[in-house]
Amino acid sequence: MFSTISSNKSPVHDLALKWNNNPFFWDPEWGAKRNGPLLTFVNYLNIKVMDEPVDYSEETMQKIYRKYEKKSKEANKNRQNPGSTDVVMILSESFSDPTRVKGIDLNEDPMPFTRDLMEGNPSGMMISNGYGGGTANMEFQALTSLALGNFSMSMTSLHMQLAMKMTDPFTVNNLFDRSIAIHPYSGEVYNRKNVLKKFDFSKFYSQDGPQTFPYKEHAQNNPYIDDASLYQFVLKQIRSNKGSTFYHVLSMQNHMPYDSNEYPENDFKVQGKISKKERTQIESYAKGVNLTDQANEEFIEQLKKIKKNVIVIFYGDHLPGIYSNADFNKDGILMHETPYFVWSNHLKLDKSAAPKLTGPYGFGNIAFDTANFKLTPYYELLTEVTKKLPVITSNMKSDDRLNLERSKIQLVSQRTEKLVDPDKLSAQEKKILHEYQLVQYDLSAGKHYLPEKFTKK
Template sequence: MNKFEKGVATVFLLLFAQCLLLFFHTQFNIEDFSHYVLEYWPNYIFNLFLLYILFLFFLVVLNRKPLAWFLFFSTIVLFSIANYFKISYRSEPLLPSDFSLIFQLNQILQMMNINHMLISILLIGLILFIFIILMKMKSEKIFSNKQRFLLSLLLAFFIVSVFYSKHPNSPYQVVANFFGNHDNYWDLTEDYSQNGQIAGFIKNLDIIVMEEIPENYSIDAVNEIVEKYKQKAKEMNVGNTPLENQTVIIILSESFMDPSRIPDLELSGDPIPYIRKLKEETTSGLMVGSNYGGGTANVEYEVLTSFSVNYFDASLSIPYTLLVPNLKEVPNITNLFEHKIAIHSYNASLYRRREVFEKLGFDVFIYENGKYDLTYKNTKDDGSYISDESAYQEVLDLLKETTGNTFILLTTMQNHGPYTKEQYINLFEVINDIDEEEKVKIETYVQGLHYTDMATENFIKEIDEVNRPITVAFFGDHIPSDVFDSFEQEHEEALAFFETDYFVYSNFETEKLDYPLISPYTLGSLLIEQLKMENTPYYALVSDLKKSVPVIRWGEYYKNLEEIHIYEELPEDLKETIDDYKLIQYDINVGEQYSVDLGFFEFIDE
């Protein structure tokens, strides 16, 4: 082949690689594939350049073209498959931060569909086998040592530049913007679709905690907010009492939601009659999250800190792993309590929970095979995970051992996927005429919900027998992924796929509050109001948000399910409250933590 023919062949192979990436990214949807190529073709030309740089990297390192092409396509295929699975399970694309979970690969594989897991293992094995064969084959060297050295310098410059891809006027950003690259951080899947999968991935290598730096950030600006909400807290605390001998139990129930809200789904019976009735009698409603099908650690983070992940940059996909361990102070709701205990009905290998919970101030972290091991590890029927019944018993035992004001966080696992026919004796049937595999998934998931309902009823009865004031805040973290596939396809924009259920129950008389809609980050403030506890200035601020815009979700502000606004449409006083909140979030997570030193997160001394 002459140079021209070789060049044409190279372009063809790069085009094939790009088509492979986009085809997997669009979940094999030809219509979407065509739309993105035709609408955003300049961005895809830029992606071809990025793909060539990747190929050139392998070529310079190996100096053998067949081997370089093989590793190049192996990388593309593995990326495409991983991206496909991530979108299928979580409705978001593969991110650089996902590779921080590589050391928990065993746990991740256990949560995957068995067919997907086998395909992945076989593919990796095949790639390694072919790689070994190619390594033993002789082939012509492409570059001289001098050429390799010069190309290595150019590649090194490029590699360094991609880690500054979000910095204004960086070389990478200038070139990317020339081709029409733009940001769509509220929907990363769409961002990858419009800008290209490689360009989208590279943008998230440059981890920025918060994209917008407040122009007025200073100790004076923070102090002004602190003083404003100290006064607000004093006013709110009139008639409220200090926290004494209270026990608060927060139950993050894995994948719990009311399936009757799934549009068009018909079941043979109600799997959650007790919780449905309890919601009618207590402070309860819907909790709207930011993620579909996953993101438990982010929900935990929002509940504990009352900071919204919506104000973090998209590259900071998991605050637990990428942010919390690096902070000097992480103010959170446990600071209000004397005793703080976390329980997880699984091991602690994911999301750096051991390190994070220590940073958050938990005295004890109980998890499977940990320093403080779980006492109860039974499953329901042949279920894959520790049952909610066992998890609740763990809490009940703790109540016998603790005194004084106590905070307990329980994160359950019973209803985690995958959902297979072998797990339970399914008593509920799907009436809809849908694919048999999907029907089995739904019926298994719904049976798990029923077991949760029964366990919760028994748990509440036991709580009522304890002679001390106890409050239970129960909620689902997200709806399950890969379960309601056919219903999602018909109702892609339905908010039901981001709604879970919550209730707050006390074993003593409390007022039933009217909060039909909340977010994870407002739960702490709701508990303080429910128990008539004293507010810190910070929770006075969060309380203002809870009452005005209980849900903040990817650039949209929800007053209720019907009244949704963007920031520019909000009244000026509410904008000011939101700006105050964002400035404090910036101060703690990026800035100098002035608000900590100024007592923003502490009770006010009279």
């Protein structure tokens, strides 16, 4: 009976929701305390990863491999090797642009430096699957280049439900000599200690190890370690490591709750038809965004002084869940858009290679493409996906219920920023999407017909 509890179409699933079941996939220990060990156990039963695409077979996957191997070899004739370039991928917790939210007005721009940087460099908006949460799902997609929207609707927490079950998963850090993850918080949340080890990160610095994050500085009364300290540690690592290193950096400074005591020294004021609580939260949040903006400026200035080539991929993972008057039926896509940019201290990047809109699954190939680096067949396919398809996503009409349920695949047009009916894609678009889904199935739930050379050097 309980084996179907994770299926959105199951009566047991609906009944469990009425009984106030909340899986808390981001923290099983918390889930067990809230729901009890038995319900926590059954929440993980028989979770379907992904429907098998039509015509999935070894022959089909070999055809896809040969197609994109040929395309990448031809294109790579005019591309350069990355050499000893470092790549720093920064997931900035809850970073977004509050001036874009309808119905509120701030007295000043909280992110002037980041806005100017985006104007002159490859940049755009990322479509997040979450609102007010879902960090690890954005993290998983950014590292693996697998889109959440293609997975089964029962897949609500990719770290907890999928990562540890995958066989030899490819992640972007596999393309580098060394990979280091840095997170100034507990490494137990979302099971990151085990997931990042599975993803072949050689080191993971967090507050509770396996390597210890050494800094303790906070901004005013903010309970989390500030971005300035996080960047200081990243710079220290870049200066001390040789060869090509991939840095996976996850901040915590702008995590909820955004209360009035967080920043006693705060000049940001907001106007709008909002409650006192919402006003306080938005003003506190805006101050945090401004501190990140200042930290970004100092980080960039310090990177300019480093001789080694460094590429920075920066993105916010989702908006904060503080806008109680937001109309998700009307502005759902807007409420899921966060800024991203790609920047390098010495390399000339191609701004036109960065799409106006992308999903988190596109960051690896976008970084390589903007730098004109050689692409693997997998990234050649992903370049087609990010440039020629609408953004593959889900939950554009929902707020913070990602942990409980998820919508089927949704597509967002890069031109209109509106939802697109999958049945109305062109024949070419449908073919690219189908190829991507075949590859995603093979890498995550299928029989791994694709050779290792498809994803790796």
